[in-house]
Amino acid sequence: MGRGHDKLKRLMARGTEFLGCDYAILGGAMSWISERNLVSAISNAGGFGVIACGAMPPELLDKEIAATKAMTDKPFGVNLITMHPDLDDLIDICAKHDVSHVVLAGGLPSGKAIDRIKQHGAKLIAFAPALALAKKLKRSGVDALVVEGMEAGGHIGPVSTSVLAQEILPHVAEEMPVFVAGGIGRGEAIAAYLEMGAVGVQLGTRFVCATECIAHENFKKAFLRGNARDAVPSVQIDPRLPVIPVRALKNKETEAFAAKQREVADLLDKGELEMAEAQLQIEHYWAGALKRAVIDGDVESGSIMAGQSVGMVKREEPVADIIAELVEEAAAALTMRAEQPA
Numbered sequence: 001m002g003r004g005h006d007k008l009k010r011l012m013a014r015g016t017e018f019l020g021c022d023y024a025i026l027g028g029a030m031s032w033i034s035e036r037n038l039v040s041a042i043s044n045a046g047g048f049g050v051i052a053c054g055a056m057p058p059e060l061l062d063k064e065i066a067a068t069k070a071m072t073d074k075p076f077g078v079n080l081i082t083m084h085p086d087l088d089d090l091i092d093i094c095a096k097h098d099v100s101h102v103v104l105a106g107g108l109p110s111g112k113a114i115d116r117i118k119q120h121g122a123k124l125i126a127f128a129p130a131l132a133l134a135k136k137l138k139r140s141g142v143d144a145l146v147v148e149g150m151e152a153g154g155h156i157g158p159v160s161t162s163v164l165a166q167e168i169l170p171h172v173a174e175e176m177p178v179f180v181a182g183g184i185g186r187g188e189a190i191a192a193y194l195e196m197g198a199v200g201v202q203l204g205t206r207f208v209c210a211t212e213c214i215a216h217e218n219f220k221k222a223f224l225r226g227n228a229r230d231a232v233p234s235v236q237i238d239p240r241l242p243v244i245p246v247r248a249l250k251n252k253e254t255e256a257f258a259a260k261q262r263e264v265a266d267l268l269d270k271g272e273l274e275m276a277e278a279q280l281q282i283e284h285y286w287a288g289a290l291k292r293a294v295i296d297g298d299v300e301s302g303s304i305m306a307g308q309s310v311g312m313v314k315r316e317e318p319v320a321d322i323i324a325e326l327v328e329e330a331a332a333a334l335t336m337r338a339e340q341p342a
């Protein structure tokens with residue numbers, strides 16, 4: 001253990017204490033992908049795995065948490081989507097299993113959901129898409145934040161990770177733990193965000209080609225072939241239908257999504273759909289398209305959600321090797337910076 005490792009440990013200390021793991025590296029929840037195998041492997045390797053509940057009904061989440069617990073005695077979290085119709089039941093399932101950390105994604109969480117999670121004693125992590133919202137989330141009782149930029153895979157906001165980090169970290173990082181996500185592919189970037197005040201990071205794309213990850217081999221091959229410029233955001237084709245963009249590798253599905261938007265916009269026009277239902281339909285569409293690619297291996301008509309760091313995914317390898325490499329790179333970067341002459 002050299003100086004770089006010591007410094008890394010120090011910079012991550014609040015994060016590791018908050019999460020209860022060795023490295024403050026969260027495996028960002030990925031629908032269909034972040035299930036028992038990947039989640040337990042990340043936690044067993046010293047990171048912090050997070051189950052993606054996505055569109056799962058409560059019974060399935062119940063089984064998934066129990067199965068994950070059977071594969072690791074380390075802490076892990078559960079990611080719930082705020083717009084899930086059974087959110088209350090899902091929160092209760094987490095409580096039943098004493099899940100230590102709940103991540104709420106998909107929009108600002110309601111006070112009711114926050115209270116319910118806190119009453120059960122779990123630590124609550126939420127996404128802060130802007131400084132004002134970060135402060136609001138803190139006031140509402142959220143324990144830690146993820147600041148995720150548009151380089152990330154999956155649903156994205158409009159602002160880059162580097163800008164969000166500069167905007168939010170100096171004002172919030174001292175008061176609560178903040179994890180940075182989006183576009184992180186190497187340890188040097190982890191070191192940089194830690195030096196800016198983050199207590200840890202969250203990565204998704206880098207874990208997709210882990211040996212333990214159940215994603216179909218076609219999905220993994222697409223990642224191994226993909227470059228940063230291939231991971232593009234979906235385009236909103238109708239201004240009346242605000243859809244959250246999704247970053248994925250370019251394929252035929254990109255066009256199918258335009259057609260789906262036209263279909264839903266048409267139903268909105270005819271008054272056959274309410275806006276909330278229209279948006280839910282779009283979300284179901286994504287869940288289905290992602291499943292086709294991840295589980296069935298249909299990487300033509302399915303959605304290959306991937307972040308811009310996809311170009312840094314070089315091989316299929318065990319989670320422990322991915323984490324060890326990230327840690328070594330971060331420690332080396334910190335050593336180098338400490339040794340640079342003034």
Ligand SMILES: Cc1cc2nc3c(=O)[nH]c(=O)nc-3n(C[C@H](O)[C@H](O)[C@H](O)COP(=O)(O)O)c2cc1C
Pocket residue numbers: 027028029030031033052054079105106148151152153154155181182183184202203204205206304305306307308309
């Ligand atoms: C295939 C895929 C699926 C994802 N699904 C979800 C999800 O269901 N819920 C969520 O909060 N984030 C989801 N994400 C975002 C990740 O949790 C994570 O924040 C993101 O991947 C971090 O950025 P990176 O991809 O640049 O590492 C997904 C990302 C990917 C690549």
